[in-house]
Amino acid sequence: MNQGDKSAGAGWNRRSFLQASSLAAAAGTLPVARGAHAAGDDAIKIALVGCGGRGRGAVVQALNNAAGANVRLVALVDAFRDRVDDTYRMVSARHPDRVDVPEERKFTGLDGYERALECDVDLVQLCGPPGFRPAQFEAAVAAGKHVFMEKPVATDAPGVRRVMAANEVAKEKGLLVAVGHHLRHEVKHVESLARIHDGAIGRVEYVRAYFNSTGVWVRNRQPDQSEMEYQVRNWYYFTWLSGDHIVEQHVHDLDIGNWILQATPVQAQGSGGRQVRIGPEYGEIFDHHTVEFTYADGSRMFSYCRHIPNCWNSFSQHAHGTGGSVHIEGHGPAELRIADQEPIRIERGPAGHQRHQNHLFAALLEGQPFNEGDFGASATMTAILGRMATYSGQVVRWQDALNSQIDLSPSRMTWDAEMPVQPGPDGLYPCAIPGVTPAV
Numbered sequence: 001m002n003q004g005d006k007s008a009g010a011g012w013n014r015r016s017f018l019q020a021s022s023l024a025a026a027a028g029t030l031p032v033a034r035g036a037h038a039a040g041d042d043a044i045k046i047a048l049v050g051c052g053g054r055g056r057g058a059v060v061q062a063l064n065n066a067a068g069a070n071v072r073l074v075a076l077v078d079a080f081r082d083r084v085d086d087t088y089r090m091v092s093a094r095h096p097d098r099v100d101v102p103e104e105r106k107f108t109g110l111d112g113y114e115r116a117l118e119c120d121v122d123l124v125q126l127c128g129p130p131g132f133r134p135a136q137f138e139a140a141v142a143a144g145k146h147v148f149m150e151k152p153v154a155t156d157a158p159g160v161r162r163v164m165a166a167n168e169v170a171k172e173k174g175l176l177v178a179v180g181h182h183l184r185h186e187v188k189h190v191e192s193l194a195r196i197h198d199g200a201i202g203r204v205e206y207v208r209a210y211f212n213s214t215g216v217w218v219r220n221r222q223p224d225q226s227e228m229e230y231q232v233r234n235w236y237y238f239t240w241l242s243g244d245h246i247v248e249q250h251v252h253d254l255d256i257g258n259w260i261l262q263a264t265p266v267q268a269q270g271s272g273g274r275q276v277r278i279g280p281e282y283g284e285i286f287d288h289h290t291v292e293f294t295y296a297d298g299s300r301m302f303s304y305c306r307h308i309p310n311c312w313n314s315f316s317q318h319a320h321g322t323g324g325s326v327h328i329e330g331h332g333p334a335e336l337r338i339a340d341q342e343p344i345r346i347e348r349g350p351a352g353h354q355r356h357q358n359h360l361f362a363a364l365l366e367g368q369p370f371n372e373g374d375f376g377a378s379a380t381m382t383a384i385l386g387r388m389a390t391y392s393g394q395v396v397r398w399q400d401a402l403n404s405q406i407d408l409s410p411s412r413m414t415w416d417a418e419m420p421v422q423p424g425p426d427g428l429y430p431c432a433i434p435g436v437t438p439a440v
């Protein structure tokens with residue numbers, strides 16, 4: 001993975017890139033930007049799937065990349081037309097010269113991504129709800145597109161396995177795969193982790209990981225919505241769509257824990273529930289989870305996430321070793337506390353989201369491999385393991401979790417599909433009950 005700043009695009013041109021790509025493709029070593037550069041146009045054409053808050057951010061960061069890549073937005077996809085229109089207006093206002101999305105490349109519906117993949121597009125950004133990610137990633141790889149996909153990459157174990165399999169195909173095809181773990185591109189994370197792995201704090205015995213916040217938006221039910229439409233609009237609160245907030249949000253911290261310990265856990269046990277966020281508008285997910293993950297060498301990760309207003313909030317990761325500790329703020333600086341020394345502060349530096357796109361497009365321009373699918377899938381699976389532990393109240397082993405056949409998705413992806421979770425007569429959705437709900 002690229003971690004350093006790159007500005008190698010400066011000397012790049014279409015002809016040399018095509019030559020490099022075809023030589024590399026022949027050698028089977030470097031990425032192939034299929035259809036990337038039609039004659040007379042050196043633009044890298046991107047499509048956005050999922051026109052929400054993050055999708056808009058990812059597009060703008062791609063257009064603003066500091067690698068020197070000439071990026072054009074050429075297609076927009078969302079389940080709903082209003083979201084496509086909002087995003088089109090917003091991005092065109094900021095970058096009128098870099099948006100070329102005529103009516104025929106604005107796609108809607110749950111399968112709109114399939115039509116976007118038929119277009120002359122080099123890279124797709126998959127920024128919709130994670131429940132749709134495995135199918136969309138699989139299709140993007142099959143169509144030979146480079147991918148930036150948001151975390152988490154799935155919401156259940158069958159979805160993670162699909163992503164892992166498609167990622168192997170992406171590697172074989174030389175396609176670039178970026179996963180939205182922007183903390184991996186934050187200066188203070190890169191530096192802190194380098195020092196930890198150099199032994200600055202001795203052997204790491206345990207990690208603490210927090211994502212405690214007030215929570216996110218609610219999208220209220222509207223008259224005439226089918227149950228599928230309501231759930232897709234209010235996707236955060238349905239496990240098949242978001243994975244629950246331990247998967248959707250806390251996955252950032254769990255990924256850093258795995259990175260610090262350079263492993264995935266062998267088992268987890270935990271506790272969680274719904275204490276405050278209990279109305280029908282909050283679907284079925286919990287509002288707090290706390291999990292103890294155990295790794296093969298005996299080290300632990302203590303994880304804690306909560307969505308309840310007026311409580312102690314923290315988005316941070318902490319490593320405790322035999323010779324000191326490291327404390328990293330998600331959106332702030334890091335501090336190294338090494339025994340008998342003054343604490344060392346590492347400033348945050350420029351935001352990881354922009355650096356991430358800089359690194360991705362630099363790799364594309366240089367014809368370098370770039371694949372974040374392995375740690376993206378492991379991080380999502382770690383979070384799902386944690387959710388299995390809190391939903392069931394059992395000790396859950398990694399291998400059992402990864403092999404789980406529990407598929408949370410509806411059997412059909414249509415607006416009139418029967419949903420995996422339905423409201424009762426009082427409008428409330430059933431939720432997991434520790435001690436009763438099966439783990440895997």
Ligand SMILES: NC(=O)c1ccc[n+]([C@@H]2O[C@H](COP(=O)([O-])OP(=O)(O)OC[C@H]3O[C@@H](n4cnc5c(N)ncnc54)[C@H](O)[C@@H]3O)[C@@H](O)[C@H]2O)c1
Binds near residue numbers: 077152
């Ligand atoms: N890396 C980060 O810092 C970060 C920050 C925020 C969100 N995210 C991730 O980005 C993703 C989106 O989050 P968001 O905050 O933008 O949510 P959002 O609700 O603002 O946007 C999601 C969009 O996807 C659309 N959508 C739903 N189903 C779709 C389908 N089948 N095909 C295409 N579009 C569909 C929705 O209508 C909506 O417009 C999530 O996976 C989330 O975890 C990452």
